Amino acid sequence: MHLEELGEFGFIEIIARLVGKPSAPVVVGIGDDAAVLKLAADEHLLVTTDAFVEGVHFHRQWLAPGQIGARAACAALSDIAAMGGRPIAVLVSVGLPPSSETMAAEQLMAGLVEILGKYGAALAGGDTAASPAGIFLDVVIIGTAREPWLRSGAQPGDILMVTGSFGEAVAALSLLQTGQISAASGLPKALRTRFINPIPRLAVVEALGPRDAVTAAIDISDGLVQDAGHLARRSGVALTLEVARVPIAPLCAQTAEQLDEDPVQWALTSGEEYELLLAVSPHLAEQVAKLVAQKAGTTLTPIGYVSEGEGVTVLDESGEPLEVTAGGWNHFSQERQ
């Protein structure tokens, strides 16, 4: 069957069945004019939207429908992690060509709902629309945080730390672009995971709890250096990154060699990594890294520091400023700069 036969309301029923009955803090879920939530009084509300457009954020030849939904959910949840928050509910607007297979549309939503469930965020509503050309998703995540981690709080003297390792996202993309591997499922395991199910670092938030060690945070969606630039600008500080300390993922190094690329440039500019860049009070850095290793099972690596001034300086292994050749992702220019 195709969506044009099933119709909008049939499709919404399928989604409602995937989701099941709402539970607190969702009071009213799918099926009314808006979702209704009841929150605890002392928390800040976080709201973020993430658009995923076919041909821009994903390609159907590389990802199965369920994988598209999963990837969109992971990426959107990452913004809540970057705010030091906990996701509580999700709305999604989905645009689908009327000629879409109902089965594929259901798999798309099931992939999304499965990831949301894994991270404790229920689908509570959204919108469905015909799309004349290609699929799009807009994923709205509602979260809460006692004290949100903003981009704007970094202080001179703070240590810059990152979760996990870098460069797998661009390695995965580059392998797919060569055409040697025809779909994301065929990628080596670590690259496949990063490409389809990148980990929103919510466990890191959980591990740190409502501590004031983190002074600023951002997730790496545009590229490490470019996102560091966003944080520097919002905080009104200068950031220095030491290349020798940036954890480069083994499969980034290996794939870069294979394709005759520079793994360091890749790690510095790879978008859609969804690792966190944190500014941390210097006397708490060691303790915070230990907590994250123990409770979130993730490394938290110091890669530089905050000082007075502006902009981002990257130092090479001998401490000299390094030119970063590719700037990261910028929409509308539609390519890595």
Added chain:
Amino acid sequence: MHLEELGEFGFIEIIARLVGKPSAPVVVGIGDDAAVLKLAADEHLLVTTDAFVEGVHFHRQWLAPGQIGARAACAALSDIAAMGGRPIAVLVSVGLPPSSETMAAEQLMAGLVEILGKYGAALAGGDTAASPAGIFLDVVIIGTAREPWLRSGAQPGDILMVTGSFGEAVAALSLLQTGQISAASGLPKALRTRFINPIPRLAVVEALGPRDAVTAAIDISDGLVQDAGHLARRSGVALTLEVARVPIAPLCAQTAEQLDEDPVQWALTSGEEYELLLAVSPHLAEQVAKLVAQKAGTTLTPIGYVSEGEGVTVLDESGEPLEVTAGGWNHFSQERQ
């Protein structure tokens, strides 16, 4: 200039400038990983998303960019009115072709921001993306309500009431489709307003305050009979509508005659009217209508009643069941049914 030269971050700066500094309840607006809000403790949170897709929800030959933004904002706000809520903040994901004129993109956002300001809802964030084909907007409205008006609360014995009058939306669309009028600006005034700046009935909510007179509510986006069906199903009741009491807009009647259409069928099935259908406790109906007339300057007309059973029955002027020929809007089938 075009967006591909301006770039994503330049466009976001333009939007941030249009919006200005955030104020309560928005703590952090545009420029971080999520918007941050701080709400009063005793209120329910409402969240709704509305997708607007070029070629489906709007056509660029009929609407100027600022009008597209305005229309999207009005329609999205209507869902908060339908919940008996007050809008407090908005996020918007916007997809634009990279070849878009910067000026047009700015006008689109300015049209949206202006309407939001008019109804007291600040733009607090969102996402921007390249779109390979056509414009899309996803408007996320965050609202609050002490006691939300759900679709599910209608009780046998309640009176069905509607705000305003019906049929202007389909009249406007039909005139544009004839090609005799080439853009919405050329429509007669009432049709133009309904088509570009339909009124989200937030003043009706304000007029009624936290009263328990309204037992259920929905806004008319798919068509009066179809939306009545949604309300009947969610409430587990039967609805009876009396055609003779449905307020038909003068320009609906006039345009229908001109185009040899049936104004009654138009009024019953016209989507995107954004009037409210309310179920009201019978002993309060008269009082509620008076309050709305005085405080919101809008009529609230009784058009039928709720009883035990299911489905929607429409009675003609002699009290006989009337066949409704067009069912209203259904996405994916892409046409009025």
